[in-house]
Amino acid sequence: MDLWINIIGTAAAICMICGYVPQAFHTIKTRQTDAIAMPTFIMLGLGSVFFVIQGAMTGNWPLFVTNLITTVASIIIVIIKLRNDHTRKKN
Numbered sequence: 001m002d003l004w005i006n007i008i009g010t011a012a013a014i015c016m017i018c019g020y021v022p023q024a025f026h027t028i029k030t031r032q033t034d035a036i037a038m039p040t041f042i043m044l045g046l047g048s049v050f051f052v053i054q055g056a057m058t059g060n061w062p063l064f065v066t067n068l069i070t071t072v073a074s075i076i077i078v079i080i081k082l083r084n085d086h087t088r089k090k091n
Contacts, residue, residue: 020073045074
C-alpha cells in the first residue's frame with residue numbers, strides 16, 4: 001500500500017511542478033499576462049502556501065518541496081501580472 005501512496009504522491013508532484021514552472025518561465029520570458037486570471041492564480045498560490053505549511057508541520061518533505069516550488073512560481077507570475085496591470089493603467 002505504501003508503494004502506491006508514494007507513486008500517487010510522486011505523480012501529483014510531477015503534475016504540479018509541470019503545471020506551474022513552464023507557465024512561470026513563459027511569463028518571465030514573454031512578460032505576457034493578459035490571459036492569466038489573477039483570482040485563480042492567487043487561490044492556487046494560497047493553496048500551495050497552505051500545503052507548504054502542512055508539509056513542514058507533518059514532516060512530509062515531498063509535499064513541502066513540491067509546493068514550495070509551485071508557490072515561488074505563483075509569486076513570480078502574480079508579481080509580473082501586477083506590474084503589467086499597473087503599467088497598463090498608467091498608459
